[in-house]
Amino acid sequence: MSGRVLVTVPRTARRGEIIEIRTLAQHVMETGYRRNEVGRPIPRDIVRLFVCTYNGVEVFRAELHSAIAANPYLVFTTVATESGTLAFRWSGDNGYTATESVAISVT
Amino acid sequence: MPGRRAFLAGTAGLACALVLRPAAATPESMLAAIRALTGGVAPRTGRVRIEVPPLSENGNVVPLTVAVDSPMTPAEHVRAIHVFSEKNPDPRVLSVHLGPRSGRALLSTRIRLADTQTVIAVAELSDGSFWEQSASVVVTLAACLEELPS
Numbered sequence: 001m002s003g004r005v006l007v008t009v010p011r012t013a014r015r016g017e018i019i020e021i022r023t024l025a026q027h028v029m030e031t032g033y034r035r036n037e038v039g040r041p042i043p044r045d046i047v048r049l050f051v052c053t054y055n056g057v058e059v060f061r062a063e064l065h066s067a068i069a070a071n072p073y074l075v076f077t078t079v080a081t082e083s084g085t086l087a088f089r090w091s092g093d094n095g096y097t098a099t100e101s102v103a104i105s106v107t
Numbered sequence: 108m109p110g111r112r113a114f115l116a117g118t119a120g121l122a123c124a125l126v127l128r129p130a131a132a133t134p135e136s137m138l139a140a141i142r143a144l145t146g147g148v149a150p151r152t153g154r155v156r157i158e159v160p161p162l163s164e165n166g167n168v169v170p171l172t173v174a175v176d177s178p179m180t181p182a183e184h185v186r187a188i189h190v191f192s193e194k195n196p197d198p199r200v201l202s203v204h205l206g207p208r209s210g211r212a213l214l215s216t217r218i219r220l221a222d223t224q225t226v227i228a229v230a231e232l233s234d235g236s237f238w239e240q241s242a243s244v245v246v247t248l249a250a251c252l253e254e255l256p257s
Contacts, residue, residue: 018210031219033196059208067192067200067219069168075215079208 003027007088009102013080021052021060022075025090025098031066047072047092055084064092080106134225137191137198141229141239144189150229150237155188157228157242166220166250173228175212175238179205185212187231194224195250219250 008022025047032044044066052060059078072090087101141150158172175185184207190200203214212230220226227241 031196054208057208059206061204063202065197065199065201067195067197069217069219073215073217074203075172075213076203076205077209077211077213079210081208 003090003096003098005088005090005098005100007086007100007102009086009104010080011103012105012107015080015082015106017080018077019080019104020075020077021086022073023050023052023088023100024071024073025050026071027090027092027096029066029068029070029072033066045093045096047090047096049089049091050074051089052076052078053087053089054078055082056087080104082106132193132195132198134193137193137227140191140198141189141227144229144231145237148237150239152239154238155228155230155240157226157240159226159242159244161243162245163220163247165248166222166246167248168217169220169244169246170215171218171226172213172215173230174214175230177212177230177232179207179209179212181207182233184209184233185230186233188212188214189229189231190218191227191229192218192220192224193226194222195220200226220244220246221250222246 004026006024010019013019027047030045034042036042047064050062060076083106085101085103090098154176156174163169173188177185185205187204189202191198192200200218223245225241225243227239229237229239231237
């Protein structure tokens, strides 16, 4: 299972500049604490892990729990060190994975 | 239509209480979760800035920003930011891992709050110290109400 994701990264940056990265994944984030109409617990279905790598090196990692709102939104920063690729990976319950990558040009 | 709204809010509130009560975290379980993280040491207060609206109409989507005062150099940086809630079923909200390549110790996200409560952000620094800051949020519509079958 995979879903739609949205990532905002500046296409170009100056070397050493701190850039802001915004990410959004389409996901219900079912908490596992709710019950359905007949009182049965609805099983948990959340995104548990988000990792951002910059040219293969991990620069940001987030472990999420049920208290993260539906369609998990994360904003963080990284230093633009060199031109290359920022890769993003979400993974979670029921085999959920989603990936995205964005090229950045650093001058 | 205030009558209908009041009725809906009332019934939804009742259902929510029934669903959440058995599993709700307590301030003690939140402190236990923080102690488990720090290895028993109480974090010092300060260095962390937590931005969350003091009043939230919808507990399903509460914007949260945490910033830590740190130069983010290889010698001195924030290793991780952990966020905890006092009254959600699970005290853990999220943990993020940072480093000198982050440039700034800054994180924004959107969280769920099951009730009016205190949210605590704990920063883990490269020197092994822990710092915390808390914020209170009044929630008028708790996180489990909106999605109940109508």
